[in-house]
Amino acid sequence: MPLKVGLVGCGAIGAEIAKAIDTGVIDADLVAVCDHNPATAKALIESLQHKPVKSRLEDLVTLSDVVVEAASQKAVPAIARAVLVKGKKLMIMSVGALASPELFQEVKNLAKEHDSRVYIPSGAISGLDALKSASIGTIRKVSLTTTKNPSGLKGAPYILEKKIDLDALTGPTLIFEGSAAEAVKAFPANVNVAATLYLAAGGSDVRVVVVADPNIHVNRHEIVVEGDFGRISTRVENVPSPRNPRTSYLAALSAIATLRSIMEAVKIGT
Ligand SMILES: NC(=O)c1ccc[n+]([C@@H]2O[C@H](COP(=O)([O-])OP(=O)(O)OC[C@H]3O[C@@H](n4cnc5c(N)ncnc54)[C@H](O)[C@@H]3O)[C@@H](O)[C@H]2O)c1
Structure with a gap:
């Protein structure tokens, strides 16, 4: 069964992830998207062959196996809580939010408590x-x-x-x-x-x-x-x-590679 993905944030990174799913680069179904800006979400949906629904965060979580946060640091606490209490997987792009030790600890505790997983891609760096x-x-x-x-x-x-x-x-x-x-x-x-x-x-x-x-x-x-x-x-x-221009293309590719790795039987690299 392909992974059901929900996307929060339909900007530069979100759009690349959606395109990768739509074209089969990732063996997954993009089931739902949401964005602060309804026009951004609508434009992304229209650009895709396989159309996800536009939904509120709560419904998006219910529909998904894994939720991708590609929105903003401010959005991370609410998204993390909504996703992890439901035992769903979460991928975080706005990692800066986790430089707060309190939030990082809360996210770790929620993931453990609800037997979930949090993925943080390497982003735009190597090493x-x-x-x-x-x-x-x-x-x-x-x-x-x-x-x-x-x-x-x-x-x-x-x-x-x-x-x-x-x-x-x-x-x-x-x-x-x-x-x-x-x-x-x-x-x-x-x-x-x-x-x-x-x-x-x-x-x-x-x-x-x-x-x-x-x-x-x-x-x-x-x-x-x-x-x-x-x-x-x-x-x-x-x-x-x-x-x-603030975002590197490699960051989007790293998100795509991380999503693929969730389903891989063999994991390469540390
Ligand atoms: N980890 C990394 O290496 C890395 C690299 C580049 C960017 N980022 C971060 O990833 C995030 C996405 O980057 P991007 O380039 O796609 O940004 P972007 O500005 O192009 O797109 C973000 C989208 O999220 C939407 N959004 C903002 N807050 C939201 C909320 N609370 N709920 C729903 N939608 C919301 C915006 O309307 C926008 O369409 C940013 O926080 C960025 O700083 C991380």
């Missing part, structure tokens, strides 16, 4: 497999340097609060430096990967640097991990999603 292995031992340092075109940072709370004039930049400029928890609050739509790293590293501090560079047209993530195992250094240069 999470090795980091998970390394975190079995001692980790001394995890750092993430994210470099984006200023257009991908526009509207972020930190940019507005600090009144940073992104249009005035002429070269690479350090915009932010802080912890993963600070980074996901400052840039909720940009550095979800900081929270993913933080969770994969078992709560080790992750130092995050955000650089804006008007001459770059990829979303670059550079990760360094040091510990008893040795040293990892990875660098990904992501093509931004044409629908949303």
Whole structure:
């Protein structure tokens, strides 16, 4: 029986997942979608061959085996509670929300209590497999340097609060430096990967640097991990999603790969 998927958030990532299901890249049925913006949900449904219903969150949960959150950090607590108390599987894209230790603990408790599962895709970064292995031992340092075109940072709370004039930049400029928890609050739509790293590293501090560079047209993530195992250094240069320059195309592909892996008999990688 194909997996029944419900999708919350029909934007850049949601639309790619829906398309992958519709074209058979994932052996699943997209049964229901919802979006804050009814026009966005309607446009997605119209673009698909096999049409899901547009429904409220509660009905979407009832119809689904697995619910994909591809909406926003703010949406995560309500979605997680609605899905997990029903014992349904949940995939979270707005991982920044889980940088809150209280919410992460609640999500873990709910999943255990209701015999459910929560999936957090690697998103737009590489190296999470090795980091998970390394975190079995001692980790001394995890750092993430994210470099984006200023257009991908526009509207972020930190940019507005600090009144940073992104249009005035002429070269690479350090915009932010802080912890993963600070980074996901400052840039909720940009550095979800900081929270993913933080969770994969078992709560080790992750130092995050955000650089804006008007001459770059990829979303670059550079990760360094040091510990008893040795040293990892990875660098990904992501093509931004044409629908949303803040989101990397690889993040959508990672969500698709994670959904496929839920049903795979053989799991490859850590
Ligand atoms: N984990 C990662 O590596 C990674 C990478 C990129 C983006 N993200 C995050 O994934 C999420 C989706 O990204 P995107 O690029 O598709 O964003 P997007 O802005 O293109 O789409 C989000 C959609 O969700 C809808 N939405 C927002 N809040 C909602 C709610 N409470 N209920 C229903 N619908 C709601 C919006 O109307 C919009 O259509 C964002 O939070 C983004 O920050 C994570």
